[in-house]
Amino acid sequence: MSEKGAEALADERIVTLVLRGRTDLFRELVKRHQRRVHYMGMRFFRNDDDARDFAQEVFMKAYTALGSFRGESRFVTWLLRIGFNHAANRRRASHDTAGVEEDYPESRYPGPEALSLRAETAEAVSRALASLPGKYRICVDFFFFMGLSYGEISDITGFPVNTIKSHVFRAKGMLRDALRGSAAEEYHEM
Amino acid sequence: MKCDEAMRRLLEHDNAPGYPLPLRLHLRRCAHCRAEEARLRAALEELKAVALSPRDMDISDAVMAGIERLESYRRDVPMYNWIGGGLAILGGIVLISFSDSFAWLRGSFGGDFEVPLSIVLGIVITLYASAFIATHLDMAESWMAKRRG
Numbered sequence: 001m002s003e004k005g006a007e008a009l010a011d012e013r014i015v016t017l018v019l020r021g022r023t024d025l026f027r028e029l030v031k032r033h034q035r036r037v038h039y040m041g042m043r044f045f046r047n048d049d050d051a052r053d054f055a056q057e058v059f060m061k062a063y064t065a066l067g068s069f070r071g072e073s074r075f076v077t078w079l080l081r082i083g084f085n086h087a088a089n090r091r092r093a094s095h096d097t098a099g100v101e102e103d104y105p106e107s108r109y110p111g112p113e114a115l116s117l118r119a120e121t122a123e124a125v126s127r128a129l130a131s132l133p134g135k136y137r138i139c140v141d142f143f144f145f146m147g148l149s150y151g152e153i154s155d156i157t158g159f160p161v162n163t164i165k166s167h168v169f170r171a172k173g174m175l176r177d178a179l180r181g182s183a184a185e186e187y188h189e190m
Numbered sequence: 191m192k193c194d195e196a197m198r199r200l201l202e203h204d205n206a207p208g209y210p211l212p213l214r215l216h217l218r219r220c221a222h223c224r225a226e227e228a229r230l231r232a233a234l235e236e237l238k239a240v241a242l243s244p245r246d247m248d249i250s251d252a253v254m255a256g257i258e259r260l261e262s263y264r265r266d267v268p269m270y271n272w273i274g275g276g277l278a279i280l281g282g283i284v285l286i287s288f289s290d291s292f293a294w295l296r297g298s299f300g301g302d303f304e305v306p307l308s309i310v311l312g313i314v315i316t317l318y319a320s321a322f323i324a325t326h327l328d329m330a331e332s333w334m335a336k337r338r339g
Contacts, residue, residue, distance in 0.1 A: 023257060030250040038247060052249060059253045064260070067329070125237065147238045149205045165202065172201045172230065179229045 011075035019066055030059050033076055036146060037083050043141060044087040054090070058083040073155055077148070081156045084138075124178030128171035139164045140171045191216045196223050200230065272322055279318055283311055 006014055006028040018026050037058050041051030061082050069078050125144060129137050138157060142148045143164075150168070154161045191199075196216040200223075203209060209217070217224050286292050295303045323330055 023261060024254075026257060027250045027254050030253045031248070034249050035247065038249070052247075055249050056252050056256065059249070060256050060260075063253075063257055064327075124233075143205060144234065144237045147205050151204075169201050175233055176197075176201065176226065176230050179233055180226075 012071050015066060015069055015071075015075060018063075026059075026063055029062075029075070029079075033079055034059070036076065037079065039145070040080065040083050040087065043138075044091065054083075054087065058086055061086060073152070077152045077155050080142075080146075080148075080152075084156050124175040125171075127178075128174045131174070132167055132171070136163070136167045139167050143168045144171070193220060193223055196220065197226065200227055267325065276318060276322075279314060 006017075006025045009017075009025075009028075011029060011032070014025050014029055018029075034055055037055040038051050041054035041058075042048070045051055045054060058079070062079050065082065069075065073081075125140075129140055132140060136159070139153050139159060142153045142156065143150075148156070150161045150164050153159070153164050157164075191212050193216075196213055199210065199213050203213075208214075217227055295307075
């Protein structure tokens with residue numbers, strides 16, 4: 001099978017083939033998930049060079065640990081867990097902070113405002129993130145921006161599902177309140 | 191279901207397609223909640239769509255180059271060389287007791303040479319095992335992860 005043919009395969013099938021020696025197919029996994037891993041790097045390190053280095057390191061770690069992937073979670077969840085742990089270790093090693101768990105960056109990159117979001121959406125997300133304790137910001141971030149489920153976020157971060165749920169609930173409530181009475185409301189009620 | 195309860199369930203809803211049946215039924219008959227749901231869903235979709243890194247970024251070449259370096263390093267010392275080396279060390283340990291040198295050592299020193307000989311052999315085995323593990327750390331990690339369950 002060519003690398004082109006791998007586009008139709010599920011992540012887990014590609015992992016099996018890579019473990020059987022089709023190393024070249026790992027490129028497909030990188031192409032599929034690099035934006036998420038890079039985005040995670042941007043959130044932790046706040047600049048593109050570090051985020052790219054981080055993403056490469058995460059994929060190399062994933063490649064060398066591929067034999068330990070047992071398919072109990074989605075490949076992307078497993079990959080992001082490697083990324084989360086790696087980011088925590090890197091930040092600890094650089095004495096940037098006490099670690100990801102203690103202080104997840106408050107300022108978003110590239111920032112909701114810069115993401116061409118509607119103003120009310122951007123403001124609500126910023127406020128929701130700012131209102132959370134540092135270590136829980138990542139839950140809202142993963143839920144809103146990466147589309148991960150409560151269970152997946154719990155798998156990655158190690159936080160209890162109910163804790164994640166309550167923080168996302170609060171953030172969603174703030175988002176809903178912000179959208180009330182906005183131009184969006186008028187649009188949807190038309 | 192009342193609107194408050196519907197909103198609570200809506201805000202609790204996970205990132206998964208499809209709502210529970212009672213919520214779907216409520217949304218079907220309540221225009222106000224339907225509008226709120228549509229606004230919220232649109233905002234969440236918007237966040238997911240714009241948040242990821244630029245579409246044109248591509249690190250796949252750099253990652254694959256790193257993997258190629260890793261694989262070529264592994265290929266430098268193929269597994270059968272490691273197995274051959276290990277068997278040679280084991281064979282040496284077993285066969286040394288049949289050698290003339292061993293007989294001479296025993297004749298000259300009695301049982302006194304056995305402790306230093308054991309230390310030397312232990313060092314040789316440790317060095318071999320250390321070199322093997324150091325060059326196969328990824329395999330060792332996978333193996334330990336499997337054992338941890």
